[in-house]
Amino acid sequence: MFFFMRVVLYFFFLGVAVVASVSADFDSLNQKYLKLKQRSLDHEESIKVLLSRPKITPTKFVLPEPKVVSTELTDPFIDNKPSSATQSVIGYENAGGIEEQNPEELSPEIDFDDLVNDPIGVTEDNFDVNSSASNDELLSAYDDFYAKPKVTRSVGYYFGPLFGFIFPQNGAVFNESLPKTEYKAETGTTLGLQFGRDFGKVRWDAEYNYMGFDGETDFEISAHNFISHLNFDFEIGDRADLRTGLGLGVGFMNFDGNSDNYDGVGFIYDFVLGAGYKITSLWSLNLDYRYYSSAANDSYDQLKSHMLILNANFDL
Numbered sequence: 001m002f003f004f005m006r007v008v009l010y011f012f013f014l015g016v017a018v019v020a021s022v023s024a025d026f027d028s029l030n031q032k033y034l035k036l037k038q039r040s041l042d043h044e045e046s047i048k049v050l051l052s053r054p055k056i057t058p059t060k061f062v063l064p065e066p067k068v069v070s071t072e073l074t075d076p077f078i079d080n081k082p083s084s085a086t087q088s089v090i091g092y093e094n095a096g097g098i099e100e101q102n103p104e105e106l107s108p109e110i111d112f113d114d115l116v117n118d119p120i121g122v123t124e125d126n127f128d129v130n131s132s133a134s135n136d137e138l139l140s141a142y143d144d145f146y147a148k149p150k151v152t153r154s155v156g157y158y159f160g161p162l163f164g165f166i167f168p169q170n171g172a173v174f175n176e177s178l179p180k181t182e183y184k185a186e187t188g189t190t191l192g193l194q195f196g197r198d199f200g201k202v203r204w205d206a207e208y209n210y211m212g213f214d215g216e217t218d219f220e221i222s223a224h225n226f227i228s229h230l231n232f233d234f235e236i237g238d239r240a241d242l243r244t245g246l247g248l249g250v251g252f253m254n255f256d257g258n259s260d261n262y263d264g265v266g267f268i269y270d271f272v273l274g275a276g277y278k279i280t281s282l283w284s285l286n287l288d289y290r291y292y293s294s295a296a297n298d299s300y301d302q303l304k305s306h307m308l309i310l311n312a313n314f315d316l
Helices: 002-052 084-090 135-146
Strands: 156-169 171-173 181-183 188-198 202-214 219-233 240-256 261-278 283-294 305-315
Touching: 002 135, 135 171, 156 202, 156 283, 188 219, 188 305, 219 261, 240 283, 261 305
Parallel strands: none
Antiparallel strands: 156 188, 156 305, 171 181, 188 202, 202 219, 219 240, 240 261, 261 283, 283 305
């Protein structure tokens, strides 16, 4: 009994400390929101500056027709008329007339001084539209703008529903006429809601859940549980983690038989071993195994159960 009183006092003072830290963290949460909003505005201004820059004017290259330089001799003392052998070669009438021809005499010469200069890298008024930023800065800005956000575990508040199956152990109830009436428990279900905060290595949450199952001797057993958990997280990647912890709280029990009804309020606790995975930037799935136990009462024995619970948490 003294052990349970010490545990309750420990979690009571721990809850007070957590509430005090939560109230102080609201201010820091507001500051983080303002900083995030300012960064978003600065990013929008950077994108506007990039998009407002003028487009690079395309340059059309128009090359003049090459001039043909005549190779004919203009000496008046030399007959410039082509010979019959030359005419046959040009007209392909007598392929065997000349065995070799000088390529310079058959190919026209090009006047390279008449070509235009290469205007690459020069625009109107010699103005460089990208002079204010280097190529590395532009590539980094575009990479940051189009990069997909990395999904990681988030630190902060979360909220979500839970659902699971319970595998209770057999129990008993007590009354004046029959000192002990035993029942054989069947598999049941649990539903609930969870609200908490992830501090990075430690996770605290408050939870309400409803448990319900049947007994083979015409018993219907139910419990409304209000419990708080303190879990320790161990990261195994950017998205996944393992955790273990302890929960303490109060349970409202109801054992409904054929003719008698047994109600009571008592201390409850459970041990937690689970794993979580971040599926998106806001949603995460968690699978927990719990061993649940309640305190005994004058009207009923301890309620003990193994539990397998799946919950989906939304980051606030």
